[in-house]
Amino acid sequence: MIKKTFLALGLMTILFPVVAFAAGPDGATLNMGLNSLWVMLAFILVLLMQGGFILLEAGSTRMKNAGHVAGKTIFTVGLAALIYWAIGYGIAFGGDSAIAKFIGWGDFFFNPATAADVAAGDNYPNGVFFLFQLAFAAISLSIAWGGFAERAKLASYIVFTIFFIGFIYPVVAHWIWGGGWLANDGAQDFAGSTVVHLTGAIAAFVATVLLKPRIGKFNKDGSANEILGHNQVYTALSVLLLWVGWFGFNAGSTVSIGDGFFTYVAFTTMLGAGAGGVAALLISWAVTGKADITAMLNGTLAGLVAITASCAFVDPWAAVVIGLVAGVLVFYSVKMFEKFKVDDPIYALSVHGMAGIWGTLANGIFATQALADKVGIGQGGLIDTGSWKQLWVQFESVVVCGAFVLVASFIVLGVMKMIMGFRVTEEQEIIGLDLSEHGAYGYPEQLKKPGQGIHG
Known part of the structure; x- marks a missing residue:
């Protein structure tokens, strides 16, 4: 009976193809x-990058803070979703207004359409675009937390999330991605070397300056002590998780299947990441005589950050060069910040800040006219066109966006420091944030009660 039914359906499909597919979707x-x-798959990949940030921060810091790192990351992503829905998305991508060059205004408390309007030319429902952009905002926020690590009160995470997701990040996103004045100038930042990474890194820089270094990081003579993270395997796994998520980050930014251009973006992303890791390992080996694993992991992330702006604009050979430079840059950048007595536990300033700046500027050097025309933003860089124009636009976007985030973050965090104080006490820092902020330990089997042996 079943065989006869399938045979009849097959014959109808052959004899009456129009009838068989009349109810099917059009092109x-x-x-x-x-x-x-x-776009939904890309959103999921980018959201899962938060798992990478949990492992990165937890692995790069001490075990007495591991539970705090994990918990505050999940909580702040949830809070960010609510703030972005209520305010942030409207500022980043709100409708036209008299001030549209500088700030979006509209779509607050965003209410998405239940389905795309194919007749109106929609390429996807606006709800999935919201989710995708929310994931980017949350990534930038998690980068900022690098400057808070191991010494900030939980309450400070709550307050700063509101201002960062509600205003600081959306303004930068609007300028470059939301039709703002830098977009009109032709600023090329395909997936966020400036919008996401530099914005988060500048906020982290302000936080770490205002919070001051962790106890024991620097000696009176200015020399630095290495405060080792408690689990390098966590850190390596974090890089792998972030690397995988980056294909949603970069390739997903095509927001279409189209002619398969997203595969080219993924291809250059892979090359940039590989080159960053190789360069960082080799430079650390050459300079210190040891192949430093942490440097290699940072180099891989730096390569990913750097290629994020240019993944859709450059040839494969240029992607390799961009990654190689990022790997070397991050190695020396870490040393520079330490020399300036800036305590950056997860190297956010070097990996996301310096590499973000380099990646954005690299477009002005390596972008090709053909790819700029395909994407529809800006023009080719110095090598391809002989023109300095795109490099100037890229420089302009780095300086203006960086300055805005720097000032806005100093105002918000400075006021927080005066009103509520956002560093824990010395006693709380020594005990660890797991116990002092949450009353529980991330590794409870390591916490012995008085009179107990190692097995309890």
């Missing part, structure tokens, strides 16, 4: 559906 609907699936 536009199918394309919209595929785009929607792709």
Whole structure:
């Protein structure tokens, strides 16, 4: 019976193809559906990068703070979702207004359409675009937490999330991605070397300056002590998780299946990451005589950060060069910040800040006219066109966005420091944030009660 049924259906498909597929989707609907699936998958990949940040920060810091790192990351991502829905998205991508060059205004308390309007030319439902952009905002926030690590009160995370996701990050996103004045100038930042990474790194820099170094980081003579993270395997796993998520980050920013251009973006992303890791390992080996694993892991992330702006604009050979430079840059950048007595536990300033600046500027050097035309933003860089224009626009975007985030973060965190204080007490820092802020230990089996042996 089943065989006869399948045979009859097969014959009907051959004899009456129009009838068989009359109820099927047309080309536009199918394309919209595929785009929607792709952007949703990209959102999931980027959201899962938060797992990478949990492992990165926990592995790079001491075990007495591990539970705090994990908990505050999940909590602040949830809070960020609410703030971005209520305010942030409207400022980043709000409708046209008299001040649209500088700030979006509209779509507050965002209410997405239940489905895309194919007749109106929608490529995907606006709800999935919101989710994708929310994931980017949350990544930038998690980068900022690098400057808070091991010494900030939990309450400070709550307050800063509101201001960062509600205003600071959305303004930068609007300028470059939301039709703002830098977008009109042709600023090229395909997936966020400046919008996401530099913005988060500048906020981290302000936090670590205002919080001051962790206890025991620097000696009276200015020399630095190495405060080792408690689990290098966690750190390595974090890099792998982030690396995988980056394909949603970069390739997902095409927001379409189209002609498969997203695969080219993924290709250059892979090359940049590989080159960053190789360069950092080799330079550390050459300078110190040891192949430093931490340097290699930072180099891989730096390569990813640097290629993020240019992944859709450069040839493969240029992606390798961008990654190689990022790997060397991050190695020396870490040493520079330490020399300036800036305590950066997860190297956010070097990996996301310096590499973010380099990646954005690299477009002005290596972007090709053909790819700029394909993406529809700006023009080719210095090597391809002989023109300095794109390099100037890239420099402009780095300076202006960096200055805005620097000033805005200093105002917010400075006021927080005066009103509420946002560093824990010396006793709390020594005990660890797990116990002092949450009353529980991330590794409870390591916490012995008085009179107990190692097995309890």
